[in-house]
Amino acid sequence: MASHRRPKQPTRARVTTLTALAAAAVALASQNAQAAPAKPSKDEVKSKVDGLYDQAEKATEKFNGAREQQRKLEKEIGQLQDKVARGQAELNEMRDQMGSMASAQYRNGGVDSSIQLLLSDNPDEYLAKASVLDQLSAKQVESVHKIQEKQRALAQERQEAAGKLKDLADTRKELGEKKAEIQAKLAEAQKLLNSLTAEERQRLNDDDNTRASRGGGGGGRGGSLDPNVKGSGHAGEALAYAKTKLGSAYISGYEGPNAFDCSGLTQWAYKQAGVGISRTTYTQVNDGTRIGRSQLQPGDLVFFYSDLHHVGLYAGNNTVLHASNPRGGVKYENMDYMPFQFGVRVA
Known part of the structure; x- marks a missing residue:
């Protein structure tokens, strides 16, 4: 007659060990989850x-x-x-x-x-x-x-x-x-x-390149780039000089001739046109007469953000030519993508 053995009951020590291993596995999984957050889009x-x-x-x-x-x-x-x-x-x-x-x-x-x-x-x-x-x-x-x-x-x-x-x-x-x-x-x-893939970075650049020719932003004014727009007087000359720097690098604190920050570009362009203006956005706002959006002419200074920390040159058709940022450099951009404050016509 066959004998049947009862299954061996786990000892208390074995139960304790298994419980500790399970807890460790849960903790490790939690740490891994915290160490690898979702990648931003x-x-x-x-x-x-x-x-x-x-x-x-x-x-x-x-x-x-x-x-x-x-x-x-x-x-x-x-x-x-x-x-x-x-x-x-x-x-x-x-x-x-x-x-x-x-x-x-x-x-x-x-x-x-x-x-x-x-x-x-x-x-x-x-x-x-x-x-x-x-x-x-x-x-x-x-x-x-x-x-x-x-x-x-x-x-x-x-x-x-x-x-x-x-x-x-x-x-x-x-x-x-x-x-x-x-x-x-x-x-x-x-x-x-x-952290972006090469494909994502390319799509990001493509998005940036459309800003000069597409409408958008809160103003909804649209705007289209016309590189043949010319201004008159010193403002027109300043815009023409700034156009020669399209594609130049943006570097903080630089004022030309091969790299610029935003106020460095505007100061350099007006200097080439024979007009001296000050160095920072906070002082350039006082280098001429303040004007509204409807009064803008090519070459006028245009200021953005409530604290006036960004400036460019009005390029016509609701477009600004500016030293944008380290990724974009000197380029055209639709003005609706930044909160416009006012323009300044340099005497």
């Missing part, structure tokens, strides 16, 4: 990259402003230092003259004047010399006053130079901080772009 990457470029451009314009302030301070400090050096040389010369007068007075004034008069063979000649001595004393007093005034002026100039040197140090610190901020934003944007 092309549109999500574009949105994030555009946001990072926008933040980098805001920092760029502040960087440009700080650099302009640095240049101004360096020039003023140089002029002050030259002025102090000239003043010190003048002061040294005045002191030398003062010493010469004091020596002459000592040599000639050691004997009481009444005794000198009695011993003099020619009283008239002595009286003439005494008059000279009196005049010398008056000059000496005048020289003392001049030296004191020069010393006060030099002390004030040195204090002014010291203040500007402190401002320069603060400005250089700000420059370093803004540069680091820009580089961090751009590096993050590039990392996102690198």
Whole structure:
């Protein structure tokens, strides 16, 4: 007769081990799920990259402003230092003259004047010399006053130079901080772009290339690119020069001739046309007369975003020619893709 064995019951230790293994498997699966989040879509990457470029451009314009302030301070400090050096040389010369007068007075004034008069063979000649001595004393007093005034002026100039040197140090610190901020934003944007496949990046570029010729955005004004649009006067000349830089790279802080940021391009273009405008978007808004959208003519400056951190040149037909961002460089773009604020007609 066959015997039947009862199945062996798992021991408590075995149950504990199996439970621990199961928990570990669940934890590992959870960690893997957290370590491999869903890959962002092309549109999500574009949105994030555009946001990072926008933040980098805001920092760029502040960087440009700080650099302009640095240049101004360096020039003023140089002029002050030259002025102090000239003043010190003048002061040294005045002191030398003062010493010469004091020596002459000592040599000639050691004997009481009444005794000198009695011993003099020619009283008239002595009286003439005494008059000279009196005049010398008056000059000496005048020289003392001049030296004191020069010393006060030099002390004030040195204090002014010291203040500007402190401002320069603060400005250089700000420059370093803004540069680091820009580089961090751009590096993050590039990392996102690198996460796309070659096909996705190509589709992204194709989408960008349609912006100059398609309508869209909130305004719905449409717009079509006409590269033959010409302006008049200096604005027209500035636009013509800017067209020669189509395809150039966008690099933060650059102002030509081969790479630009947005305000660097507009400044460069107007400079070629013989008109000097300031360096940043925040100051270029005051380089002419503000005008509305319906008044725009080719070559006018056009500003975007509520804080006015982006600028380009109006190219006609609701199109802007601008240094767009590190991915797009200098190109045409439909104005409806950015929040337009106003235009500026440079005098």
